Every structure is written in structure tokens, then in C-alpha cells.
Amino acid sequence: MxxxxxxxxxxxxxxxxxxxxxxxxxxxxxxxxxxxxxxxxxxxxxxxxxxxxxxxxxxxxxxxxxxxxxxxxxxxxxxxxxxxxxxxxxxxxxxxxxxxxxxxxxxxxxxxxxxxxxxxxxxxxxxxxxxxxxxxxxxxxxxxxxxxxxxxxxxxxxxxxxxxxxxxxxxxxxxxxxxxxxxxxxxxxxxxxxxxxxxxxxxxxxxxxxxxxxxxxxxxxxxxxxxxxxxxxxxxxxxxxxxxxxxxxxxxxxxxxxxxxxxxxxxxxxxxxxxxSDTAKGLVHVFFAQRATSKVPNVTDAGLKPRPIKKVAVIGGGLMGSGIATALLLSNIRVVLKEINPEYLMKGIKTVEGNIKGLVSRGKLTQDKAGKALSLLKGVLDYTEFKDVDMVIEAVIENIQLKQNIFKELEKVCPPHCILASNTSTIDLNVIGEKTNSKDRIVGAHFFSPAHLMTLLEIVRSENTSPQVILDLMAVGKAIKKVPVVVGNCIGFAVNRTFFPYTQAAHMLANLGVDLFRIDSVITSFGLPLGPFQLGDLAGHGIGLAVGPIYAKVYGDRMFRSPLTELLLKSGRNGKINGRGYYIYEKGSKPKPDPSVLSVVEESRKLTNIMPGGKPISVTDKEIVEMILFPVVNEACRVLDEGVVIRASDLDIASVLGMSFPSYRGGIVFWADMIGPKYIYERLKEMSETYGSFFKPSRYLEERATKGMPLSELKSSRSRL
Ligand SMILES: CC(=O)CC(=O)SCCNC(=O)CCNC(=O)[C@H](O)C(C)(C)COP(=O)(O)OP(=O)(O)OC[C@H]1O[C@@H](n2cnc3c(N)ncnc32)[C@H](O)[C@@H]1OP(=O)(O)O
Ligand SMILES: NC(=O)C1=CN([C@@H]2O[C@H](COP(=O)(O)OP(=O)(O)OC[C@H]3O[C@@H](n4cnc5c(N)ncnc54)[C@H](O)[C@@H]3O)[C@@H](O)[C@H]2O)C=CC1
The missing domain is CATH 3.90.226.10 (2-enoyl-CoA Hydratase; Chain A, domain 1)
Structure with missing residues (x-):
């Protein structure tokens, strides 16, 4: 009409x-x-x-x-x-x-x-x-x-x-x-x-x-x-x-x-x-980009209606599972939280309670609503309660075999309409569902930590996931006040994949002799809330070490292998979790740069031996930004080229909400287009000639630079969606 x-x-x-x-x-x-x-x-x-x-x-x-x-x-x-x-x-x-x-x-x-x-x-x-x-x-x-x-x-x-x-x-x-x-x-x-x-x-x-x-x-x-x-x-x-x-x-x-x-x-x-102003350009772009994520071809235009999701089972009450459960409860969705033993279950429930009490003490939730939310939570140690759940979100440790076994079991214990979602951050969904006959209802529900606060929800769609399942998960995402972005299935999906060169570039710069605290400060001045080293501290370096080989297996041709994380862990620094990483973490005070970590960096520099003539390189702040973020743009180009996102602006919104890329810069692709693909291509080419293939411009970037086309203009050829 x-x-x-x-x-x-x-x-x-x-x-x-x-x-x-x-x-x-x-x-x-x-x-x-x-x-x-x-x-x-x-x-x-x-x-x-x-x-x-x-x-x-x-x-x-x-x-x-x-x-x-x-x-x-x-x-x-x-x-x-x-x-x-x-x-x-x-x-x-x-x-x-x-x-x-x-x-x-x-x-x-x-x-x-x-x-x-x-x-x-x-x-x-x-x-x-x-x-x-x-x-x-x-x-x-x-x-x-x-x-x-x-x-x-x-x-x-x-x-x-x-x-x-x-x-x-x-x-x-x-x-x-x-x-x-x-x-x-x-x-x-x-x-x-x-x-x-x-x-x-x-x-x-x-x-x-x-x-x-x-x-x-x-x-x-x-x-x-x-x-x-x-x-x-x-x-x-x-x-x-x-x-x-x-x-x-x-x-x-x-x-x-x-x-x-x-x-x-x-x-x-x-x-x-x-x-x-550039700020208005970026923010207006983000306004429309966010709304565009609601339109998913062959899903939201297919005449389907979202089915009601009233009861959800969350498997794993660790960091992510407890955050996901919190988000669901706050939107009045009943949650069954499953753990492996009473001790871990209690810990998971306590974390949920802590999350909710935190919102009350910060004045963001009334006591009444907190009580109502917690009354909807039930902790379990077996699958009995799974017989009438509408959706399961699996958030156990990142282990392929464990996840495969869980999904095989879920197929037996859940009703046939139940959506089977995984919060995996790196594992291929096809591999997770390999042992089941339910591939059409297997989907990725990739939350970002802390899951009850971060607004991005990457919905990962394999070639088998049905449109109805995507639509249902989008509706749940909106109901729990997230911004769902539907992406294709690849290692790292859209956000983690685009940003995997971010930490690596920072490590390369540190190994080339640039002060790591200066790198963090330049990146925060650019507008990200944390520099790459402090971000690593926050996530915990154990995770970094665990996912490294998974990325190396598929993207090994363009990786910088830095020994820094391993050396850091060897020296007893796992980041914020144990109070020491690149920074020192003490209760009640801001993280302080730890000068004693520089000896670990020195050790790493000796092992990589990449400083030209054994001397630290000299770079401007602008060059630091370029050496760290242009490789990210380069990977974003591959994500666009492979059709991992529906439209470039989806990657913008995902980078803003998932990585806290400054919204006033409009997101990673918008920012790159403002600078111009030609300049980025030329700079990456120079960097790759000096520092190696980590910086080698992608085919997509080269093509856009040569033709004078913006990165955001997609050819809809190789879409995974
Ligand atoms: C002169 C001045 O001083 C300058 C101004 O007025 S600038 C404008 C100030 N106004 C705003 O910032 C309000 C912006 N809009 C909003 O916050 C929200 O859209 C709202 C609270 C109004 C409604 O929220 P909602 O019900 O969840 O709907 P929402 O999905 O956001 O918007 C519905 C549609 O209206 C559009 N829309 C909303 N506000 C709009 C506006 N001010 N101009 C143009 N389109 C607008 C959205 O783009 C969306 O379009 P699609 O369906 O095509 O995606
Ligand atoms: N930590 C992060 O920032 C993010 C993690 N993820 C993914 O989320 C998943 C969970 O990660 P975390 O919460 O960080 O791990 P975690 O180690 O904090 O929690 C995992 C929990 O799963 C439980 N568990 C293991 N096997 C189980 C089983 N069979 N049944 C029930 N519970 C079981 C463990 O007891 C543990 O409490 C992983 O797949 C991870 O890759 C996704 C996004 C971000």
C-alpha cells in the first residue's frame, strides 16, 4: 500500500x-x-x-x-x-x-x-x-x-x-x-x-x-x-x-x-x-546501517512469521552462558541453565544473580523486575527439562568433539521444532552439526562478552540453516535488546575474522621496536576504547593462544606469528584475570602500564629478529594507525568479497557494536571509504614490500583501488547468505 x-x-x-x-x-x-x-x-x-x-x-x-x-x-x-x-x-x-x-x-x-x-x-x-x-x-x-x-x-x-x-x-x-x-x-x-x-x-x-x-x-x-x-x-x-x-x-x-x-x-x-562534518557523516551512516540489519533477503521478505520462543536452555554457565542467560531473563524469557556438576552450576547461577544485582545497584533495574527475572531461572544437571524448550544456546568450552556430542544428544532430547544454536566463536557450524540430522535448525548465536551488556548478536547461518530459524533468532535477539546481524559461516565469522589482524599487527609493531604502551595510546586516541594490548589483557592471553592455531589453519598465508603471547603466559601474566598482563590490575585503581613487561617484549624481539638492522623502526602516530587498522580493512575486504555479510554496512555496525570501533567514524568499511581504497592499497603495498606478506593487499582491495570504486559497493556474486 x-x-x-x-x-x-x-x-x-x-x-x-x-x-x-x-x-x-x-x-x-x-x-x-x-x-x-x-x-x-x-x-x-x-x-x-x-x-x-x-x-x-x-x-x-x-x-x-x-x-x-x-x-x-x-x-x-x-x-x-x-x-x-x-x-x-x-x-x-x-x-x-x-x-x-x-x-x-x-x-x-x-x-x-x-x-x-x-x-x-x-x-x-x-x-x-x-x-x-x-x-x-x-x-x-x-x-x-x-x-x-x-x-x-x-x-x-x-x-x-x-x-x-x-x-x-x-x-x-x-x-x-x-x-x-x-x-x-x-x-x-x-x-x-x-x-x-x-x-x-x-x-x-x-x-x-x-x-x-x-x-x-x-x-x-x-x-x-x-x-x-x-x-x-x-x-x-x-x-x-x-x-x-x-x-x-x-x-x-x-x-x-x-x-x-x-x-x-x-x-x-x-x-x-x-x-x-565527518562525525555527522559517520553517525548518520550508523543510524541507517543499524536499521538495515533488520532486512535479510529470503528471510524477512519470505512471508514468514517468527515463532514464539518462551523457554530457552543455555548449556554452560561460564562467562558467556551466564551472560546469555542474564540477557534472556531480563526480557522475561524462561531459562534452563545446564552445567556439569553442582559446584559449577551454583557458580553459574551466582554469576547471573551478580549480573542482575549489578544492574539494580546501578539503578538500571528495579528490585521487583530483578526478582521477576531471577524467578524465571532454573539450574539443571541433566536434559530432562529440555523436552519442551523452544531453543538451546550451547556455550560450553571451545572443543569440537564436546560440541559435536552435545548436538547429537540435543537432537534426541529436544522437541523437533527446537532451534539448536551454538555460541562458538571459531568452530565451523557444519562441523558442529556433522553428527546430526538437524542441520536445518543449527545456527550460530555469537554473543560478545559481557553478553548481557554488549549489544551485537552475530547470527551465523550455514548453507543448511532454514530461513525460519534465522527469523526466530532475529526476533529473540531483538526481544533481548540486541542488534542481530546475520552473517555467513567461516572461521571467526564477520567480526573476529575481520579483526584478527588487529592484534597481530600490534604484535608486529612491538616486535619491530615500537613501544607497546604508545601503540595502545595511539589507538585509543583514534577512538577505540582500548588499545590492542590492553584488550588482550582483558580477554585473557590463554584464549589468544588457543584460537591462534585455528586461525593459522585457514588464514596462515597472512599471519604474523608472534611468540609474545606465549612468552607472556610463561612469565605468569594472563591479563586482567590474574592481575598482570602488559598492565597491572589492582582493585579500585585504573590499569597501570607494567614496565617490567618490557623484558618479555625484548625476548620476543630477539626471537623474531625483524627489526631492520637490529634497530627499532621509527614511525609516526599516523603510521601506527595505518599499520594496525589497514590490515583490518584488508581482511574486511575479503569478508565482503566472500559474501560473509549481506551488505558492507552490516560489517560497519558489527565493528561498532562488537569491537567498539568508533561510531562517529561510521564503522570499519565506511571509515576506509572515507580515506579512499586507493590510498589504503598503496600504503599496504609499501608495507608489504618492507615488512612482508602480512600486509599484502587483497584482490578485492586492489580491484576497488584500480577501478576507483568504494569498498562498500558489493558485487552480489559469491554470497554465502
Ligand atoms: C532539525 C533537527 O533538529 C534535526 C533533527 O530533527 S534530526 C532527527 C532527530 N530525530 C531522531 O533522531 C529520531 C530518530 N529515530 C528514532 O530514534 C527511532 O526511529 C524512533 C524512536 C523514532 C522510532 O523507533 P522504532 O519504532 O524502533 O522504529 P525504527 O526502526 O527506528 O524506525 C522506523 C523507520 O523510520 C525511519 N526513521 C525513524 N526516524 C526517522 C527520521 N527522523 N527521519 C527519517 N527516517 C526515520 C527509520 O529509518 C526506519 O526506516 P526503515 O523501516 O526503512 O528501516
Ligand atoms: N569468552 C569470550 O569472550 C567468548 C566466548 N565465546 C564462546 O563461548 C563458549 C563458552 O566460552 P566461555 O563462557 O568463555 O567459557 P567458560 O570456560 O567460561 O565456560 C564454559 C562452561 O561450560 C561448562 N561445560 C562444559 N561442558 C559442559 C556440558 N557438557 N554441559 C554443560 N556445561 C558444560 C563448563 O563447566 C564451563 O562452566 C565457547 O565456545 C567460546 O568460544 C564466544 C564469544 C566470546
Whole structure:
């Protein structure tokens, strides 16, 4: 069915014009909608039969803000002229300064430009539980329709800066307490109350308030400056590298010092500058990339419906199993947790309890909800309870034979509809299911540690996995608040495979004589939360040593074999787990670089003997970034070439959510395309000539560089999906 897009105006016998935005699904402010609003407001202001105006949105949603597709259009073309003039022309002149009173009738959500339109009205009536907020900073821009000026004037400066900097939404109930919402009424009374309110203003029974002209909530200049000082500190802490967080405070300050209208003008200017920033390009890409993961060809378009998953068995209550169980319980899914003996079972259950209590103590979960979640957990030592489970997620140790035996057993004890998922991080799913006749219901459910907090869920599909099973797992993933990304079956799947050169490149640099703490610091300055050495400490070096040979078996032609991990373990350093790795870990303090580890590095350097002429190489910070991340891009190219992901943006989202690649750089492939395949290819070629085949550019990269094509443009030839 065609989407009904437009703005309508109905004038009632009471003299109230109801202007309604229709642009499914969220009534975003696309250019025709903005043009329609201008036309209708002009019309309503001119018509003699209109005494007052109500603005609302169709289908229970007021408005989800400016159309983000327009940002993407600007990013593609660099042409800002497609951005309509809204802030002064529509919001100030036609709406706020209108002689006829205007009331916003809010339902569902008023976000970004949506809330900004509502704030330009002379009163706001809302249905309960509407979501109100200015999330523009998450897109690399600032509120651009006057929100930086009107929100502080309606809710106070401290609350407004908090909401804007943290992109935090509030409910209409909280909005009413703060003064953002004037009346809260049941949905059925929304329009009638709003009409009456508008007429009350017209007849002088209620005040005609223009938000931009208000000063009652701003306080004195010195009070405002103190709040803004705190906001600057907050911005520095939460977003040191984001231009929009710092810019928005300047814009708010302009309005405080020189008045709201001056603030609006500065806001418009800064907004247009930020739209073109690389940060906005990256974040807008991530917004759409995340939503695109919901569309899986031959699965989500196959006319299938997800089956209900009410009871799930998790096998293994170790690090991953306990985290997965936690995530399921928190979304009200019954969990059977199986372990091998009572001691390990108790440990697993205690870990789940600890995870849930941690959320309560951090204020993220109420005691009631925690109790409810834990009541859904049952620990077991055999398969009796498996007779009516809808899904099993196996999370035992990474051992092929053990997993094969478990899946053979599962086939016997689980009902025929039950999904059989493995959380393996490296083993081929075909190998895991080799001894079964249930290959169509075997699937990878690859969570990231800590599984109850990390949002990525890689759904690994073998050539036998049925579309229904994929769809069901996607639905469960969403229900437990993960972002499911469907990927193909290969060693390391999409994320671990793409990033296996990350640690190896860091080891190579350390063996070439570069200080490992400098490498970590350069990589964190680039935007990853941890450098490769600290990340290794966190995962534990035992794991690194165990998976090394698995990768070597398939990707051995492009591996750097570093003795560093083995030497580190020999010297009693397993990372954070035992308090010592490259860093020293003490309770209550930040990890400290351990200078004594340098003797281990020296030993490794002697064994590899790769320093040219026995002398450490000299590299710039930029070269460090390139030597570590270009091999990752190179492997990403192979992942794209082999069709391990459906689209390049899936790998972007997976790198952001699974590896914490900075979202403001748009993900690994987006970042590489911003730099340009040609440059990356040439640099890798130089590096491979100097340091060997680890850096050898892939065929895909070479082809894209030669043809001048972006890496993200896939040929759909060799898809595994
Ligand atoms: C002038 C300014 O100051 C600048 C702005 O307004 S910038 C925009 C500010 N607004 C926002 O940031 C809100 C962004 N949207 C959201 O957070 C969420 O989509 C939502 C809370 C509104 C709804 O969430 P949801 O119900 O889970 O649906 P969700 O899947 O996210 O979105 C549904 C569809 O609407 C689209 N959509 C949502 N908001 C949109 C927007 N503002 N513009 C364009 N498309 C939008 C999504 O891309 C998605 O499209 P597909 O179905 O084609 O993938
Ligand atoms: N550790 C990590 O960061 C990640 C690990 N994985 C994968 O998850 C799986 C589990 O890893 P971890 O939780 O780290 O291991 P772990 O060693 O912490 O836990 C494994 C648990 O499985 C139990 N177990 C073994 N055999 C069992 C059986 N037959 N029945 C029931 N329980 C059994 C063990 O007693 C142990 O408690 C592995 O396949 C691993 O590759 C996946 C993503 C990340």
C-alpha cells in the first residue's frame, strides 16, 4: 500500500484548524512535509474562519524529527541547498509569532525537530507515555529548529543541557512535572482538550506564551554560567572527540547572553556547519546501517512469521552462558541453565544473580523486575527439562568433539521444532552439526562478552540453516535488546575474522621496536576504547593462544606469528584475570602500564629478529594507525568479497557494536571509504614490500583501488547468505 505523505488541515465549526502531519512510520519532517506545514500555517493565519490552531501527527505519533535521509543526501552531494529553511521562516515567524494561538497535541513521540515544533507552539497537551527528547547529537548535529533555545526556557538550563548532551528522552509524565507539557490527558481526549486549550488562549482565559521570550527558568547570568561550566566538563568527559557536544554549549550560551533570537540564528549557522562534518557523516551512516540489519533477503521478505520462543536452555554457565542467560531473563524469557556438576552450576547461577544485582545497584533495574527475572531461572544437571524448550544456546568450552556430542544428544532430547544454536566463536557450524540430522535448525548465536551488556548478536547461518530459524533468532535477539546481524559461516565469522589482524599487527609493531604502551595510546586516541594490548589483557592471553592455531589453519598465508603471547603466559601474566598482563590490575585503581613487561617484549624481539638492522623502526602516530587498522580493512575486504555479510554496512555496525570501533567514524568499511581504497592499497603495498606478506593487499582491495570504486559497493556474486 502506498504511504500517505502530506500535511492536512481541517477547520472545525469551533474555529480551530487542526493541522496533521502524515509521513509513516514516524511522521518525519521530509521536505514536502515542511513545505506543507508552511503552506497550512500561512493559510490558517490568513483565513478569517480560523481563530486558533492545533498541530498533531497521524497514527498516534506526533513527529520523529527532521528527515534523516536529507542528511544522507547532503553527505552524498555536499549540497546544503536541499536543507529547507525551517528555524526562522517556519518555527519563529509562522508558528511562534503567529497572532493565532497554536497548541501541540502530542502522542507517541516528539523527538528532535518534532519536539522543536511542539516547543514553538503556545502550549503542549500530551497523551501519557509519549517519548520527548532532542537526540540530534547522536547524529553528529545539534538541534536545528530552535531546540537549543526553547528547551532551556521551558525546563530550565540544567535539565535542558543534560537532556541534550546525553540525548536523553523523557516521558510526557516527567515533561509535565518539568513544565514542558501543560496538560496530560487520555489519548481519546487529546484533540478535544487541545482545541479547547487553543480557544482558551484565543479568548484570553489562558496565557499566550511564546517559549523563546520566556526567562523565568533561566536564572541569573552567573547561575547560568555555573551550569554551563558543568556542562562543558560533562561534554569533555562523555564525548571528548565530538564537535557537536562542545558546539551546542556555545550555542546555548549565545542565547543566554544575547537573547533567544540571537541564539536561534547562531544555532542555524552551527547546525549547517555540523551537518557537513565527518562525525555527522559517520553517525548518520550508523543510524541507517543499524536499521538495515533488520532486512535479510529470503528471510524477512519470505512471508514468514517468527515463532514464539518462551523457554530457552543455555548449556554452560561460564562467562558467556551466564551472560546469555542474564540477557534472556531480563526480557522475561524462561531459562534452563545446564552445567556439569553442582559446584559449577551454583557458580553459574551466582554469576547471573551478580549480573542482575549489578544492574539494580546501578539503578538500571528495579528490585521487583530483578526478582521477576531471577524467578524465571532454573539450574539443571541433566536434559530432562529440555523436552519442551523452544531453543538451546550451547556455550560450553571451545572443543569440537564436546560440541559435536552435545548436538547429537540435543537432537534426541529436544522437541523437533527446537532451534539448536551454538555460541562458538571459531568452530565451523557444519562441523558442529556433522553428527546430526538437524542441520536445518543449527545456527550460530555469537554473543560478545559481557553478553548481557554488549549489544551485537552475530547470527551465523550455514548453507543448511532454514530461513525460519534465522527469523526466530532475529526476533529473540531483538526481544533481548540486541542488534542481530546475520552473517555467513567461516572461521571467526564477520567480526573476529575481520579483526584478527588487529592484534597481530600490534604484535608486529612491538616486535619491530615500537613501544607497546604508545601503540595502545595511539589507538585509543583514534577512538577505540582500548588499545590492542590492553584488550588482550582483558580477554585473557590463554584464549589468544588457543584460537591462534585455528586461525593459522585457514588464514596462515597472512599471519604474523608472534611468540609474545606465549612468552607472556610463561612469565605468569594472563591479563586482567590474574592481575598482570602488559598492565597491572589492582582493585579500585585504573590499569597501570607494567614496565617490567618490557623484558618479555625484548625476548620476543630477539626471537623474531625483524627489526631492520637490529634497530627499532621509527614511525609516526599516523603510521601506527595505518599499520594496525589497514590490515583490518584488508581482511574486511575479503569478508565482503566472500559474501560473509549481506551488505558492507552490516560489517560497519558489527565493528561498532562488537569491537567498539568508533561510531562517529561510521564503522570499519565506511571509515576506509572515507580515506579512499586507493590510498589504503598503496600504503599496504609499501608495507608489504618492507615488512612482508602480512600486509599484502587483497584482490578485492586492489580491484576497488584500480577501478576507483568504494569498498562498500558489493558485487552480489559469491554470497554465502
Ligand atoms: C532539525 C533537527 O533538529 C534535526 C533533527 O530533527 S534530526 C532527527 C532527530 N530525530 C531522531 O533522531 C529520531 C530518530 N529515530 C528514532 O530514534 C527511532 O526511529 C524512533 C524512536 C523514532 C522510532 O523507533 P522504532 O519504532 O524502533 O522504529 P525504527 O526502526 O527506528 O524506525 C522506523 C523507520 O523510520 C525511519 N526513521 C525513524 N526516524 C526517522 C527520521 N527522523 N527521519 C527519517 N527516517 C526515520 C527509520 O529509518 C526506519 O526506516 P526503515 O523501516 O526503512 O528501516
Ligand atoms: N569468552 C569470550 O569472550 C567468548 C566466548 N565465546 C564462546 O563461548 C563458549 C563458552 O566460552 P566461555 O563462557 O568463555 O567459557 P567458560 O570456560 O567460561 O565456560 C564454559 C562452561 O561450560 C561448562 N561445560 C562444559 N561442558 C559442559 C556440558 N557438557 N554441559 C554443560 N556445561 C558444560 C563448563 O563447566 C564451563 O562452566 C565457547 O565456545 C567460546 O568460544 C564466544 C564469544 C566470546
Amino acid at each position: 502506498a504511504k500517505k505523505i502530506g500535511v492536512t488541515m481541517d477547520v472545525g465549526n469551533d474555529g480551530v484548524a487542526v493541522i496533521t502531519i502524515s509521513n509513516p512510520p514516524v511522521n518525519s519532517l521530509a521536505s514536502p512535509i515542511i513545505a506543507g506545514l508552511k503552506e497550512k500555517f500561512r493559510d490558517a493565519n490568513q483565513r478569517n474562519d480560523v481563530r486558533a490552531i492545533v498541530l498533531t501527527g497521524n497514527n498516534g505519533r506526533f513527529c520523529g524529527g527532521f528527515d534523516i535521509n536529507v542528511f544522507q543526501q547532503v553527505h552524498k552531494t555536499g549540497d546544503l541547498s536541499v536543507m529547507p529553511e525551517v528555524s526562522v521562516d517556519l518555527v519563529c515567524n509562522l508558528m511562534e509569532d503567529s497572532r493565532k494561538p497554536l497548541v501541540a497535541a502530542v502522542e507517541g513521540l516528539a523527538l528532535g525537530g518534532g519536539l522543536e515544533l511542539a516547543m514553538a507552539c503556545h502550549a503542549r497537551v500530551s497523551a501519557p507515555k509519549a517519548q520527548l527528547g532532542l537526540p540530534e547529537l547522536t547524529l553528529g548535529v545539534i538541534p536545528g529548529f530552535g531546540g537549543t533555545q526553547r528547551l532551556p526556557r521551558l525546563v530550565g538550563l540544567a535539565k535542558a543541557t543534560d537532556m541534550i548532551l546525553l540525548s536523553k528522552s523523557i516521558s510526557s509524565e516527567e515533561g509535565q512535572k518539568l513544565g514542558l507539557i501543560d496538560a496530560l490527558v487520555p489519548p481519546g481526549e487529546l484533540l478535544s482538550t487541545s482545541r479547547k486549550w487553543a480557544l482558551d488562549i484565543a479568548d484570553g482565559r489562558k496565557p499566550f506564551l511564546r517559549s523563546l521570550h520566556r526567562t523565568d527558568k533561566i536564572g541569573s547570568l552567573s547561575e547560568a554560567r555555573a551550569i554551563l561550566k558543568n556542562s562543558r566538563q560533562l561534554a569533555k568527559k562523555i564525548a571528548p572527540k565530538m564537535p557537536q557536544h562542545h558546539a551546542v554549549i556555545e550555542v546555548i550560551e549565545e542565547g543566554i547572553v544575547h537573547g533567544g533570537y540571537s541564539g536561534v540564528l547562531k544555532e542555524a549557522e552551527v547546525f549547517r556547519q555540523l551537518v557537513l
